[in-house]
Amino acid sequence: MEFKFTPGNQAKINDTLKKYPTKKAAVMSVLFLGQEQNGWISKEVMKEIASVLEITEEEVFGVVTFYTMFYEKPMGKNHLQVCTNVSCMLRGGYEIFIQVKEKLGIDNMEVTEDKNFSLEEVECMGSCGTAPMIAVNEDYYENLNADKVNEIIESLRQKN
Amino acid sequence: MEKIVLPDIKDLHKIEVYKANDGYTAINKALSQSPDDLIEQVKKSGLRGRGGAAFLAGLKWSFMPKTNDKPKYLCVNGDESEPGSFKDRQIFELNPHQLIEGTLITCYAIGAKTAYVYIRGEYHKWIKLFQDALDDAYEAGFVGEKMKETFNTDFACEIYIHKGAGAYICGEETSLMNSIEGQRGYPRVKPPFPAQNGLWGCPTTINNVETIANVPKIINKGWEWFSKIGEPKHPGTILFGISGHVNNPGVYELPSGTLLTDIIYKYAGGIPGDKKILCVIPGGSSMPPLRGDGIEGVKMDAESLKAAGSSIGTGGIIVMDEDTDLVKVLARIAKFYYHESCGQCTPCREGTSWLVRLLDRIGQGNGSSHDLDMLIDVASNIEGNTICALGEAAAWPVRFMVSRFRDYFEKRVKKEIVLPVKNKVHSMRDTAFPLDSP
Numbered sequence: 001m002e003f004k005f006t007p008g009n010q011a012k013i014n015d016t017l018k019k020y021p022t023k024k025a026a027v028m029s030v031l032f033l034g035q036e037q038n039g040w041i042s043k044e045v046m047k048e049i050a051s052v053l054e055i056t057e058e059e060v061f062g063v064v065t066f067y068t069m070f071y072e073k074p075m076g077k078n079h080l081q082v083c084t085n086v087s088c089m090l091r092g093g094y095e096i097f098i099q100v101k102e103k104l105g106i107d108n109m110e111v112t113e114d115k116n117f118s119l120e121e122v123e124c125m126g127s128c129g130t131a132p133m134i135a136v137n138e139d140y141y142e143n144l145n146a147d148k149v150n151e152i153i154e155s156l157r158q159k160n
Numbered sequence: 161m162e163k164i165v166l167p168d169i170k171d172l173h174k175i176e177v178y179k180a181n182d183g184y185t186a187i188n189k190a191l192s193q194s195p196d197d198l199i200e201q202v203k204k205s206g207l208r209g210r211g212g213a214a215f216l217a218g219l220k221w222s223f224m225p226k227t228n229d230k231p232k233y234l235c236v237n238g239d240e241s242e243p244g245s246f247k248d249r250q251i252f253e254l255n256p257h258q259l260i261e262g263t264l265i266t267c268y269a270i271g272a273k274t275a276y277v278y279i280r281g282e283y284h285k286w287i288k289l290f291q292d293a294l295d296d297a298y299e300a301g302f303v304g305e306k307m308k309e310t311f312n313t314d315f316a317c318e319i320y321i322h323k324g325a326g327a328y329i330c331g332e333e334t335s336l337m338n339s340i341e342g343q344r345g346y347p348r349v350k351p352p353f354p355a356q357n358g359l360w361g362c363p364t365t366i367n368n369v370e371t372i373a374n375v376p377k378i379i380n381k382g383w384e385w386f387s388k389i390g391e392p393k394h395p396g397t398i399l400f401g402i403s404g405h406v407n408n409p410g411v412y413e414l415p416s417g418t419l420l421t422d423i424i425y426k427y428a429g430g431i432p433g434d435k436k437i438l439c440v441i442p443g444g445s446s447m448p449p450l451r452g453d454g455i456e457g458v459k460m461d462a463e464s465l466k467a468a469g470s471s472i473g474t475g476g477i478i479v480m481d482e483d484t485d486l487v488k489v490l491a492r493i494a495k496f497y498y499h500e501s502c503g504q505c506t507p508c509r510e511g512t513s514w515l516v517r518l519l520d521r522i523g524q525g526n527g528s529s530h531d532l533d534m535l536i537d538v539a540s541n542i543e544g545n546t547i548c549a550l551g552e553a554a555a556w557p558v559r560f561m562v563s564r565f566r567d568y569f570e571k572r573v574k575k576e577i578v579l580p581v582k583n584k585v586h587s588m589r590d591t592a593f594p595l596d597s598p
Binding site for chain 1: 241243244245246248282284320326327340341344345401402476488492496502
């Protein structure tokens, strides 16, 4: 499937390019835009970005695989990121990870059949003082316990 | 005690409130002085980097060449990915304009006309908050070309946000530069140092968000005032983030040299259930852990912690009570560095994976005393043999936790310690911990 940036995103790319002396430096911003528009980073997205930024497809691919926030497969509409690093772990991060896993019936980096949810065990998100936490897409939910986690998932289910 | 970076002023994140509290007067004052004078003042103030290495900020600035044949850059490091560290987000949220003003002053002092504020990608909310503040500052004519008119000067500086995408290693300064350049975040071999050969081969300075946020107050109130706060060799206040098994986790801005026990008991409200402390990591997960029975009298500043056998790091204090499964904790820390190793250097790439495998084996109850020696051996072979400090970050927790808690680990491999629940980390939710408290 061919991928082209929307005119709106093309304008955003042009703005980003003004920030840097080279086009290549914009690759992370442009990848975020591509991911936002396409839902995930497909080969076509990488190809288009390479052509827009005048770099090789390999260079784009190298960046995609280095950073954890670029997804090379479609994730759920609600991407749940549960931190299990030390500070969260000491306050129940793993219990929450297991709770979410069982409730949704999926494992790490899997997507539910209805494509509504996906789960990722993430490294420290900077919520150590408000641990444990879940990030749903871009939003942080902090100071969690089992009931709150259930509430979050139920309310996301109802939104669908 | 006066707070420097996060003062208790309501709505300080709003530009009009910041202005009403002497905001953007330090940059005006700075522009009337020579860059060398500014560097000298920051040097004399004794301000040390808050990102982990505690290097003298003024000295770092003085490494920048005085010639202008190439553009110069400032990178403000807000990657904040060290487990246990969560202070920079408070600055983005509560006092962004002081960070912007500090960035402007630093750029003027080192001769940079462009600054990149690198913020970790997961911080969507804080990127937006900081961008809003930055837009207001541009609008008000404090940043960009309009500066020339506002401050009646010929200096102008652009500030851009660079959003990270989830890589701990990008908090390492040379990796951060590669990331800004649009490459994989591989650390670079030093020398050449960034001040000679940084972003796009140009002279570059990289400072932590908290370091830069201190600068306006130093310029406004004078280096002497700053140098008298806290410990003389590491002056100023530090944003201590305390997490784990304490009643009131959070960020506390306190003078350097504050007693670790005061932070835990006086400010963070002590340990739930009045349990004893088994282990404390004083500066983020990569710093050597301290035994809970040895923290009496330990002061929180670079020199004192060094003497106590650890390091100030990012000031992220992680507290573990007596029921904690240290094997699980250490295995989790090791897993983190294994995951975040960029893979360039063999000792780190292979070693971190061995540390995880050994610790998992011990955790499963199949470990031996020999494995404990092997952990220290593997860790010692990573340390010092890598391009960047991630090698140390991976090795220190393992080396020091195993050696300092040898008694505990020996009992675990000999199965003399029976855990309340097998192979489960003691978590707060099993105690009467008030999770719903504000």
